[in-house]
Amino acid sequence: MPAMLVTGANRGIGLEFARQYAADGWSVIATARKPEAATELTAIGGVEVKQLDVADADSIDAFVAALGDRPIDLFVNNAGVYGSRDLDREDWLKTLEINSVAPTLLAARLKPNVAASEHKKMAVITSKMGSIADNGRGGAIIYRSSKAAVNAAWKSLAIDFADAGIAVVILHPGWVQTDMGGPNALIDVETSVSGLRAVIDALSLQTSGRFTAYDGSEIPW
């Protein structure tokens, strides 16, 4: 039974990842900042819920230590925040920590676990709003820059991890009906995650390092 790990799984897109992979018989490790409050997640049968606040170095250390050398076939870094629409220094740094620094440090820490697995895949849930080429409307500087930074970092990971046989994909989930996406978003979590899973299924070392949307289309950087 392959194993997958998804962060920020107590709601939204992360919760749906846990649901769909568990329904497919995968072994699912799903993280939440407050596992005791993650009632929808714990209600999914067979999912292991672990505490992880990606903005807290001690939490990351404890999580990685508890994982030990357990093989992880697929690591999905999903946890993220939108940040402020205003140019607030503290909020910008915090958003960069959660959306850019933490996903990349986690990927580096989990590299041995993924390399020891059969599937050897990593995915980061970023956003088309991190595309510089696609930015025709401006605004959202904090969110856009945090996603552009994680895109750049994970493009390097795709190249750097190829030697270990790990394939990496940088994913745009669409505009999704979640707390972050809001009620006017275009698609529901089921559509988004089904599409993202198809992209992850098709991922190989040959296609590693692409910026791909939930419908399989490639996004310009």
Ligand SMILES: NC(=O)c1ccc[n+]([C@@H]2O[C@H](COP(=O)([O-])OP(=O)(O)OC[C@H]3O[C@@H](n4cnc5c(N)ncnc54)[C@H](OP(=O)(O)O)[C@@H]3O)[C@@H](O)[C@H]2O)c1
């Ligand atoms: N929804 C969209 O339209 C859309 C579009 C493009 C990209 N995305 C990306 O998709 C991912 C998931 O978004 P979503 O729409 O599902 O958002 P969401 O409903 O707001 O959920 C965000 C998740 O991230 C977790 N999280 C936030 N800060 C964290 C931290 N410091 N440590 C650990 N977990 C943390 C949240 O946990 P708490 O409940 O504890 O806060 C929650 O589980 C994000 O990376 C987002 O940028 C979403």
